C-alpha cells in the first residue's frame with residue numbers, strides 16, 4: 160500500500176533516439192510525480208574517433224575532416240584548426256583572407272542562431288516560430304551558398320588563407336539579405352519577450368545565477384545570459400576580430416528568456432559586424448604559401464563558436480601529419496549545467512532547458 | 526457483385542498502397558553523423574522546401590513510422606540503437622540512407638569506431654549521396670522511393686547501389 164508520503168520514484172530514460180532531439184544523447188531523469196529529482200546523461204553515441212583518424216592523414220586532408228566534426232559550425236572548426244596550424248608553421252594569412260574568414264564565421268553564427276531559435280521554439284511547443292525562423296534562415300543559407308558554393312560544409316579555409324573571394328555582386332546580395340533578416344530579428348525579439356504563452360515556458364525557468372555559471376564553467380551565449388562577460392572574440396581576438404571587434408551581449412537574468420534574448424541580440428550584432436567587414440574589406444592576396452611539413456611544436460587555438468569557446472590543441476613532430484589533434488567543444492562545458500538545472504523543474508521543462516544551451520552532440524562526441 | 530476472398534485481398538492491398546504512398550510517415554535517426562545532413566533534413570520539412578506537401582510527416586516514434594531516414598556512418602554505440610529502432614518499426618518498412626557517410630562511411634570511413642555505412646547494419650532501400658545532400662536531393666530520393674512503392678515493387682533488400690535509383 161502506498162501513502163501520500165511514500166510515493167514511488169520513477170526513472171525515466173530518454174534517448175538516444177528521441178523525438179525532441181535530432182541527435183543521439185541518453186538521459187535518465189528520476190522524477191517524483193512531475194518534478195525532476197535527479198538527472199544523469201550519457202554521451203558518446205556520435206563518437207566516431209575523428210581525432211585518431213587525424214593522426215593518419217596529412218595536414219591538408221584534415222581540414223576536410225575537421226569541417227565534419229559538426230555540420231552546424233563547420234567553418235569555426237576549420238578556422239580553429241587552420242589558425243593553429245598556421246601558428247605552428249609561423250605563417251600568417253593575408254589580411255583579406257582573415258577578414259573573409261571572419262565574415263563567414265559571422266554568417267555561420269547567424270545561421271546557427273536562427274537554427275537554434277527554431278529548434279528551441281519547437282521544444283517550447285511553438286511550432287509556428289520554428290517554421291518562420293527556418294524560413295528566414297534560408298536567406299542566410301542562400302548567401303552562404305552564393306559566397307562559398309555549399310549550404311553546409313563551406314570549405315572556405317585552406318592552410319594559409321581562404322579559397323573564396325567576395326565580389327561586389329555578392330556583397331550587395333549580403334547587404335540585402337541582412338536588411339531582411341534584421342527586420343525579422345527585431346520581430347522575433349519582440350515575440351520572445353512579449354508573447355504570453357511563450358513567456359510561461361521561458362521566463363524564470365532554468366535560472367542559472369552568475370555564480371553558478373562561473374562555478375560550472377559554462378561558455379558562450381549560455382554564460383553570457385547569466386551575466387558572465389566571456390567572449391574569445393574580444394579576450395583573445397583571432398582572424399580579423401582585432402580590427403572588427405564585436406560588442407559583448409550580456410544579460411543578468413540567467414533564465415531561458417535571457418538565453419533567447421542574448422542570442423537574438425547577438426544576431427543583430429553579427430549583422431552589424433558583417434556589414435562593417437564588407438565595407439572595410441582589406442585588399443590583397445587570398446593565400447600565402449604554406450610548407451608541406453609543419454615545424455615541430457605544439458600550440459593551442461581558441462575561437463568563439465556560435466555555442467561558446469572552441470579549443471584546439473595541435474602537436475606536430477615536423478612531418479606532414481599531426482601527432483595529436485584535440486578539440487574541446489562548448490557543449491561539454493555546458494552539459495553539466497543541464498544536469499544541475501533540470502533538478503527541481505517539471506519534466507516538461509527539461510527539453511527546453513536542454514535546448515537552451517544549444518547542445519551539439521556530434522561536436523561533443525567527435 | 527460479390528468478390529472472392531482473393532479479390533478482396535487485392536482491393537485491400539490497393540488501398541494500403543494508396544494510403545502508404547500518400548501519407549508516408551518518416552522517422553529520423555542520427556547514427557553518429559556530423560549534423561550537416563540532419564539540418565538539411567529539417568530544412569526539407571520547413572516552408573522553403575516543404576516535404577509535407579507529399580503527405581510526409583516527421584514522426585517521433587518508430588512504431589508509427591513507415592520510412593526510416595538514417596544519417597551517419599553508424600558508430601559502434603549507435604548500432605544497437607539503430608537495430609532496435611528498425612525492429613520497432615511496423616512492416617513494411619523502408620530505409621533511406623542520407624549523406625555520403627551513411628552510404629559508405631564518407632569522411633569517417635577509416636575511423637576506428639564506425640561501421641562504414643547504414644547498409645552494413647540494416648537493409649537500405651534508397652541511397653541519397655552528397656555531403657550533405659541538398660534538400661532538393663532529399664526530396665527527390667523520397668519521391669523516387671514513393672514512386673517505387675506505387676508500382677508495388679518493394680525494393681529488393683540491399684540490392685541497390687548509389688545512383689541506381691535514377
Ligand code: SF4
Pocket residue numbers: 227230311312558559560561562563596597623624625626627631632655656657658
Ligand atoms: S554526409 Fe557529410 S554532411 Fe552528412 S552527416 Fe556525413 S559528414 Fe556530415
